[in-house]
Amino acid sequence: MNIIETAAEAKSASIRLAAVKTEVKNRALAEIANVLKERSGCIVSANKEDVETAEKCNLSGPLLKRLKFDENKIGEVCAGIESLIKQDEPVGRTITAMELDKGLELYKVSCPIGVIGVIFESRPDALVQISTLCLKSGNAVLLKGGSEAKNTNEILAEIITEATDKIGIPKGWLQLLHRRQDVAEMLALDDYIDLVIPRGSNEFVRYIMDNTNIPVLGHADGICHVYVDGEADLDMAVNIVVDSKCQYVAVCNAVETMLVDEKIAKVFLPKVQIALERKGVELRGCEKTGSIINVKPATDEDWSTEYLDYVLSVKVVCGVDEAIEHINRYGSGHTDSIVTADREAAERFLVMYSGTAAHGSATVFATGWGPKWA
Amino acid sequence: MNIIETAAEAKSASIRLAAVKTEVKNRALAEIANVLKERSGCIVSANKEDVETAEKCNLSGPLLKRLKFDENKIGEVCAGIESLIKQDEPVGRTITAMELDKGLELYKVSCPIGVIGVIFESRPDALVQISTLCLKSGNAVLLKGGSEAKNTNEILAEIITEATDKIGIPKGWLQLLHRRQDVAEMLALDDYIDLVIPRGSNEFVRYIMDNTNIPVLGHADGICHVYVDGEADLDMAVNIVVDSKCQYVAVCNAVETMLVDEKIAKVFLPKVQIALERKGVELRGCEKTGSIINVKPATDEDWSTEYLDYVLSVKVVCGVDEAIEHINRYGSGHTDSIVTADREAAERFLVMYSGTAAHGSATVFATGWGPKWA
Numbered sequence: 001m002n003i004i005e006t007a008a009e010a011k012s013a014s015i016r017l018a019a020v021k022t023e024v025k026n027r028a029l030a031e032i033a034n035v036l037k038e039r040s041g042c043i044v045s046a047n048k049e050d051v052e053t054a055e056k057c058n059l060s061g062p063l064l065k066r067l068k069f070d071e072n073k074i075g076e077v078c079a080g081i082e083s084l085i086k087q088d089e090p091v092g093r094t095i096t097a098m099e100l101d102k103g104l105e106l107y108k109v110s111c112p113i114g115v116i117g118v119i120f121e122s123r124p125d126a127l128v129q130i131s132t133l134c135l136k137s138g139n140a141v142l143l144k145g146g147s148e149a150k151n152t153n154e155i156l157a158e159i160i161t162e163a164t165d166k167i168g169i170p171k172g173w174l175q176l177l178h179r180r181q182d183v184a185e186m187l188a189l190d191d192y193i194d195l196v197i198p199r200g201s202n203e204f205v206r207y208i209m210d211n212t213n214i215p216v217l218g219h220a221d222g223i224c225h226v227y228v229d230g231e232a233d234l235d236m237a238v239n240i241v242v243d244s245k246c247q248y249v250a251v252c253n254a255v256e257t258m259l260v261d262e263k264i265a266k267v268f269l270p271k272v273q274i275a276l277e278r279k280g281v282e283l284r285g286c287e288k289t290g291s292i293i294n295v296k297p298a299t300d301e302d303w304s305t306e307y308l309d310y311v312l313s314v315k316v317v318c319g320v321d322e323a324i325e326h327i328n329r330y331g332s333g334h335t336d337s338i339v340t341a342d343r344e345a346a347e348r349f350l351v352m353y354s355g356t357a358a359h360g361s362a363t364v365f366a367t368g369w370g371p372k373w374a
Numbered sequence: 375m376n377i378i379e380t381a382a383e384a385k386s387a388s389i390r391l392a393a394v395k396t397e398v399k400n401r402a403l404a405e406i407a408n409v410l411k412e413r414s415g416c417i418v419s420a421n422k423e424d425v426e427t428a429e430k431c432n433l434s435g436p437l438l439k440r441l442k443f444d445e446n447k448i449g450e451v452c453a454g455i456e457s458l459i460k461q462d463e464p465v466g467r468t469i470t471a472m473e474l475d476k477g478l479e480l481y482k483v484s485c486p487i488g489v490i491g492v493i494f495e496s497r498p499d500a501l502v503q504i505s506t507l508c509l510k511s512g513n514a515v516l517l518k519g520g521s522e523a524k525n526t527n528e529i530l531a532e533i534i535t536e537a538t539d540k541i542g543i544p545k546g547w548l549q550l551l552h553r554r555q556d557v558a559e560m561l562a563l564d565d566y567i568d569l570v571i572p573r574g575s576n577e578f579v580r581y582i583m584d585n586t587n588i589p590v591l592g593h594a595d596g597i598c599h600v601y602v603d604g605e606a607d608l609d610m611a612v613n614i615v616v617d618s619k620c621q622y623v624a625v626c627n628a629v630e631t632m633l634v635d636e637k638i639a640k641v642f643l644p645k646v647q648i649a650l651e652r653k654g655v656e657l658r659g660c661e662k663t664g665s666i667i668n669v670k671p672a673t674d675e676d677w678s679t680e681y682l683d684y685v686l687s688v689k690v691v692c693g694v695d696e697a698i699e700h701i702n703r704y705g706s707g708h709t710d711s712i713v714t715a716d717r718e719a720a721e722r723f724l725v726m727y728s729g730t731a732a733h734g735s736a737t738v739f740a741t742g743w744g745p746k747w748a
Contacts, residue, residue: 011728015702019725092725114728213583328389351393351466354385354488 003185007142007192009172010115014140016170018112022089028167029085029132033078035163036128036156040074043159046151047124054148069124069152077128084136091138112138114194117186119208121199122146127156131174135164142186142193144177187212202306221332222252223306227323227349228272229340230263233367237268237339238275240365241312244337246279250308253335257303257313259323262288265316269293281310288316303330320345324352333360341368377559381516381566383546384489388514390544392486396463402541403459403506407452409537410502410530414448417533420525421498428522443498443526451502458510465512486512488568491560493582495573496520501530505548509538516560516567518551561586576680595706596626597680601697601723602646603714604637607741611713612646614739615686618711620653624682627709631677631687633697636662639690643667655684662690677704694719698726707734715742 001009036043047069054067095108116139120126127145134141145153157176165171177183186193190213198208202220209216226244228237244255260268269292273283284302285295295314302313303326317323320338327336333355340346346364353362375383410417421443428441469482490513494500501519508515519527531550539545551557560567564587572582576594583590600618602611618629634642643666647657658676659669669688676687677700691697694712701710707729714720720738727736 015698015726015728018728019722109724111725209587215589324389348393350483351485352389354389354392 003177003182004189004192006175006177007115007186007189010140010142010175011192013170013172014112014114014138017135017140017173018091018138020138020169024167024169025135025138026085028135028164028169029081031163031167032128032132032160033081035159036074036078039155039159040071043074043152043155044070046155047149049151050149057148059148063122063148066121066123067148067152069149073125077125080129081132084132087136090136115140115142115192117142117144117193117196117214119144119183119196119198119200120146122148124149124152124156126199127153128160131157131160135169135173140173140175142175142177144183144186147180150178184211187214190214219252219332219334221306222254222334223256223304223330223332224253224334225257225259225323225327225331225336226255227259227317227320227327227336227338228261228264228268229320229323229338229342229345230261231342231345231368232261232264232268232339232365233341234264234268234271236365236367238272240337240339241272242275242279245276245281245312246310249310252306254308255312256305256307257315257326257330259315259317259326260289261320261323262316262318265289266292269314269316276312279310281312283312283314285314286316289314292316306332320348321352324349328352328354331355331360335361335363337363337365339365341366343368377551377556378563378566380549380551381489381560381563384514384516384549385566387544387546388486388488388512391509391514391547392465392512394512394543398541398543399509399512400459402509402538402543403455405537405541406502406506406509406534407455409533410448410452413529413533414445417448417526417529418444420529421523423525424523431522433522437496437522440495440497441520441522441526443523447499451499454503455506458506461510464510489514489516489566491516491518491567491570491588493518493557493570493572493574494520496522498523498526498530500573501527502534505531505534509543509547514547514549516549516551518557518560521554524552558585561588564588593626593706593708595680596628596708597630597678597704597706598627598708599631599633599697599701599705599710600629601633601691601694601701601710601712602635602638602642603694603697603712603716603719604635605716605719605742606635606638606642606713606739607715608638608642608645610739610741611642612649614711614713615646616649616653619650619655619686620684623684626680628682629686630679630681631689631700631704633689633691633700634663635694635697636690636692639663640666643688643690650686653684655686657686657688659688660690663688666690680706694722695726698723702726702728705729705734709735709737711737711739713739715740717742 051067054064091110091112093110095110097107099105116134118130118141120130127143131141153176157174161174193214195217196208196212196214197217198205205218206220226241241258248254269289273293276283283295284298286298289295290297298313317326336355338346338349346366350362425441428438465484465486467484469484471481473479490508492504492515501517505515527550531548535548567588569591570582570586570588571591572579579592580594600615615632622628643663647667650657657669658672660672663669664671672687691700710729712720712723720740724736
């Protein structure tokens with residue numbers, strides 16, 4: 001089959017899959033877990049081939065570790081499937097209902113997206129997770145995994161297809177793409193594919209976004225901010241900044257720039273510097289920061305840099321308005337937050353945060369008012 | 375200002391506009407209505423210039439009629455603004471709230487989109503409607519109207535800007551684009567513009583969709599269907615088909631193809647033919663249709679044609695599954711419906727309708743079960 005036929009088959013399956021009852025989808029999920037366990041020997045040996053080839057090609061240590069798919073990992077993905085089975089049916093829920101006129105009712109009901117194209121990385125567990133999530137939510141899926149995991153992905157797709165065919169899930173709902181060029185061809189098929197989810201480097205995600213008319217669920221950069229307001233609990237703020245920076249520096253939602261209200265800069269900066277330097281974080285500060293603590297100077301380029309490393313740029317600002325202006329200008333609209341005990345400042349931060357248009361999220365770390373926001 | 379500066383100014387205004395309180399926005403809306411009435415003389419004379427030029431250019435009758443903007447039309451748009459003021463605040467509503475963990479609450483709150491680029495047709499009332507809707511919903515807007523309405527649009531934009539400046543709405547929230555090439559340049563500004571809404575011909579909308587990375591709210595074709603199920607109330611079905619076809623044949627949601635269940639085709643087709651031919655509708659039928667009533671034969675091209683005229687293609691199908699397959703294959707995922715008293719058929723129709731992924735809507739015209747669906 002060429003890629004158009006593959007996508008057309010998935011589209012046709014997606015329409016019938018949308019009508020499959022919860023009970024049948026859950027039975028298919030259970031069957032996938034069964035067959036994965038039954039055939040774990042074959043999976044492990046296919047994976048060994050991939051790992052051996054990767055070792056020959058001098059794949060780096062962390063990538064090799066992610067590629068490895070052993071009995072333990074199989075157990076983990078099966079546990080994931082069990083928990084997915086227990087989740088509520090996502091399809092067919094009435095979200096809103098209103099009577100527009102006598103006898104004229106409007107319902108907004110959740111429905112599957114249709115056909116989803118997913119490009120993912122070397123972890124073979126991702127194949128199982130993505131395809132079972134698609135099945136539960138009634139979506140057909142085109143999958144393109146990393147070529148390092150070729151053998152593992154092929155046997156996993158074969159097992160999942162076999163298990164779902166047996167239970168009567170519409171044939172063709174899962175399609176494994178094999179060639180790199182399949183991805184480029186897929187991007188032209190907006191008649192058949194309803195959503196593309198790319199995972200990979202910034203450049204790769206940007207390439208996908210720039211080369212398709214299909215909606216893309218993805219983000220390129222992750223320049224994220226923590227703003228420590230003049231009314232923040234400073235010990236809490238130190239913990240939040242250290243955790244946001246250091247928990248895992250290579251993830252897209254790690255903080256890259258800390259903004260500090262000038263009202264508390266003199267007290268807060270020395271405190272947070274000690275805690276961050278203890279973790280090995282290099283600070284780069286604006287002029288005002290440099291007049292309070294001893295740091296390398298930050299340049300304009302720093303505000304636009306996603307370090308993904310033990311580096312944090314620091315800027316002293318004059319209150320929430322300057323903070324949010326900086327975030328809206330330099331941020332990626334991904335994950336940004338305010339630490340404050342001032343409810344009005346928090347509200348202003350949320351309402352002026354422009355990341356929401358890009359599906360970003362704004363977090364308030366609050367002290368000093370009731371447990372519920374609204 | 376060039377188009378980038380214009381868009382950047384709108385972006386900056388949009389962030390501050392998001393924080394403007396309901397009461398201020400409503401005051402600005404009231405002020406717009408006031409100034410429109412006060413300066414109606416200037417508006418009417420600017421419009422006369424446009425109409426005169428259009429007459430010289432031999433603009434067609436319907437277009438001339440839409441271009442005309444007199445005291446009556448001004449009264450109508452002002453009434454529209456009054457009703458908009460009374461509507462609930464769309465920004466800041468909590469849509470969902472959940473406690474993810476102790477002390478960790480997730481809220482989904484409605485927010486403005488940001489900057490919206492709207493390309494609209496010759497009706498100058500559209501400028502007032504679009505900009506006041508944007509203001510109420512906290513969005514900045516770039517507007518490009520038809521060149522025929524140049525003078526009218528300019529004075530309207532001037533009045534609205536003047537009125538909102540006076541009340542303290544952030545400057546630059548409304549930007550009128552003047553040149554055709556501004557539209558092409560706008561399409562590249564995905565850093566500043568969050569949504570494009572094009573109105574115009576299919577080809578124009580398709581051009582916009584194919585030439586921008588900004589999300590586009592628009593649809594090109596409108597090949598819409600009514601499926602008359604074997605369990606339909608046939609008199610009701612006749613009324614629905616006649617109304618769907620004839621109420622206004624030139625709109626995108628007029629029906630273009632009627633699908634009829636073979637179970638009732640022999641009874642229904644002669645009935646509906648009389649009613650449609652009385653309205654001057656030409657029928658083009660599949661082979662089975664032709665064996666029951668006297669119609670022109672339909673070709674494969676008919677199923678893919680948006681007539682926007684007094685023409686209806688007719689196909690006899692074997693139940694809801696064949697109907698929905700036809701709709702998913704040939705339809706635009708725009709506006710499609712089933713007429714039935716069989717709740718199961720209605721459910722199957724809704725669940726297998728693939729138009730939902732394209733923001734289409736499916737309608738059930740039901741008889742025979744309770745007044746509420748869910």
